[in-house]
Amino acid sequence: MLLTLAAGRRMLFFGGKGGVGKTTVASAVALAQARAGRRVLLVSTDPAHSLGHLWQRAIGPEPRALADNLQAVEIDPAATVDAHLRQVGDSLRRLMPPHLAGEVDRHLALSRDAPGMHEAALLERVATLVHDAPHDHDLLVFDTAPSGHTARLMALPEMMAAWTDGLLRRQERSARFGAALRNLGGDDGVAERAIGGVAAPGTAGDRDQAIRAVLERRRHLFAHLREAMADPQATAFVVVLAAERLPVLETIEFQASLEAAGVHVAALVVNRRSPADAGGFLAGRRAQEQVHLDTLDAALPSIPRVELPLLAEDVVGEAALARFAALLEGAG
Ligand SMILES: Nc1ncnc2c1ncn2[C@@H]1O[C@H](COP(=O)(O)OP(=O)(O)O)[C@@H](O)[C@H]1O
Ligand SMILES: [Mg+2]
Numbered sequence: 171m172l173l174t175l176a177a178g179r180r181m182l183f184f185g186g187k188g189g190v191g192k193t194t195v196a197s198a199v200a201l202a203q204a205r206a207g208r209r210v211l212l213v214s215t216d217p218a219h220s221l222g223h224l225w226q227r228a229i230g231p232e233p234r235a236l237a238d239n240l241q242a243v244e245i246d247p248a249a250t251v252d253a254h255l256r257q258v259g260d261s262l263r264r265l266m267p268p269h270l271a272g273e274v275d276r277h278l279a280l281s282r283d284a285p286g287m288h289e290a291a292l293l294e295r296v297a298t299l300v301h302d303a304p305h306d307h308d309l310l311v312f313d314t315a316p317s318g319h320t321a322r323l324m325a326l327p328e329m330m331a332a333w334t335d336g337l338l339r340r341q342e343r344s345a346r347f348g349a350a351l352r353n354l355g356g357d358d359g360v361a362e363r364a365i366g367g368v369a370a371p372g373t374a375g376d377r378d379q380a381i382r383a384v385l386e387r388r389r390h391l392f393a394h395l396r397e398a399m400a401d402p403q404a405t406a407f408v409v410v411l412a413a414e415r416l417p418v419l420e421t422i423e424f425q426a427s428l429e430a431a432g433v434h435v436a437a438l439v440v441n442r443r444s445p446a447d448a449g450g451f452l453a454g455r456r457a458q459e460q461v462h463l464d465t466l467d468a469a470l471p472s473i474p475r476v477e478l479p480l481l482a483e484d485v486v487g488e489a490a491l492a493r494f495a496a497l498l499e500g501a502g
Contacts, residue, residue, distance in 0.1 A: 172408070172476055172498050175437055176203050176309070179406045181300065181398060183312045183433075185424065186410040187417050191441035191478070193220045194485045194494060195410050196313040201488065202495040204240035208308040212242040213299060215292055216315040219244045226487055233306075237488055241307075245295050247288040254291040255282060265380050294388070297395040325431035338385050345382070349375070399433060406436035413440050413459035413466075422469045438466070438473055442480040452480075476501040 176182055176199050184196040193214070200212040211233060214221045221244055222229045225236050231249060233241040255278050262274045281287060296312075303310050399405050409424060411417045425435050440463065444455040466475070478497055485494050 171474055172199060172437060172439065172501070173202055173495075175406050175408075176311075177206065177208075179309065179404060180303075181310045181312070181405040183314055183405070183407045184410055185314045185407065185428075186316070187412075187420055188218070188316045190410045190412050190417060191439070192216075192410045193224055193313050194491070195408075195439055195441065195478070195498075196311050197221065197224055198485075198491045198495040198498060200240060200309075200311040201237060201491050202498065203309050203311075204237055205492070208239065209306065210240050210309045210311060211299070211303065211307040212236070212240065212311045212313065213296070214242070214244045214313045215296065216313060217247055218315075219246070221313060224486060224491070243299070245292060247292050250295050251282060251287055251291040254294060261380075261384055265384075293395075294391065297391040300395050300398055301391055325427075335389065338382070338389065341382055341385060396432075402434050402436070407433050408437045408439060409435055410439045410441055412442055413462050415462055418462045418466050421466065425470055425473070435470075435473055438470070438475040440466075440475060440477045443477045444480055 172195075182196075182199065184192045184199075186192050193216070197212060200210045204210045212221065214229070219229070221242055225242070227236070228234075229236075229242045229244045231243060231246060233243050236242050259274060259278050262278075263271055266274055300310060407428060409421050411421045421438065428435055444452045444459060446453055446456050463475075476498070478494075478501055481494075483490075485491060
């Protein structure tokens with residue numbers, strides 16, 4: 171079921187509590203799809219990156235090959251914030267009159283620790299990857315951070331789009347105001363007219379347009395991401411969990427907050443299911459797990475669910491992941 175689901179989508183998100191198996195399941199699905207001939211990009215947005223450990227190689231902020239047809243990226247929120255602020259700083263300094271450069275630096279220094287900054291920078295990177303993906307990749311697989319963080323992230327494109335719209339409206343008003351001032355000769359328009367009435371590079375009219383272009387691009391990026399995420403034909407969100415009391419309760423809450431953000435949960439993966447035939451202790455665990463799964467079924471009866479067995483060994487490296495993917499195939 172999970173592999174069929176993946177085959178029909180362009181984006182897959184794997185979410186859930188820490189340690190439940192998100193990175194393992196996301197990697198196995200990505201590998202299976204790559205082996206089926208699709209060009210896959212596996213993206214980790216979890217600050218506790220474990221893709222590198224799992225694949226036993228260094229993975230960084232730029233796509234790196236893991237296997238045929240499979241590349242991976244680890245987005246580091248802190249580094250992304252730095253890069254993002256550097257880029258914003260560069261364009262602001264270019265756009266603002268030189269005497270405001272100190273102001274720009276102060277603003278950026280404060281922004282670094284502003285609430286939501288990490289998420290916003292992360293989201294801009296995700297939006298850019300999603301936007302650029304069709305050129306190089308057929309499928310993006312996101313290995314996301316533990317539940318709460320991801321639910322906020324999923325609601326963010328909406329907020330960011332609204333925020334950017336607000337900025338655009340303000341920018342429009344101030345551009346109109348600036349133009350009126352220039353016509354009165356109260357701004358640097360005096361100088362513009364003195365050199366022939368055509369806006370020279372770096373003049374106020376130019377800056378208005380450049381700021382507008384930056385904002386329009388962001389709005390386009392976020393609107394595109396929001397559309398893609400809300401389209402169940404293109405995107406599936408999968409929650410990975412263990413059949414234990416708290417993970418089950420958290421999954422029910424997580425599903426509700428995702429739904430509220432307009433993101434539909436397409437499947438549940440219950441990982442590390444205890445075997446029935448490996449002794450009384452594990453059989454007892456399995457019976458206990460069933461009680462929790464009954465709670466899950468009662469709360470989320472219409473979301474398809476697959477189960478993966480608890481394995482004796484860790485899942486590390488491509489060969490082990492391929493075996494894990496075969497289990498997914500078997501699980502329906
Ligand atoms: N079905 C399983 N049986 C045994 N070990 C598993 C299973 N699934 C995952 N693991 C192991 O559990 C650990 C945590 O998995 P991981 O995918 O990193 O979780 P998450 O990304 O949700 O934090 C890893 O060492 C992984 O090899
Ligand atoms: Mg992980």
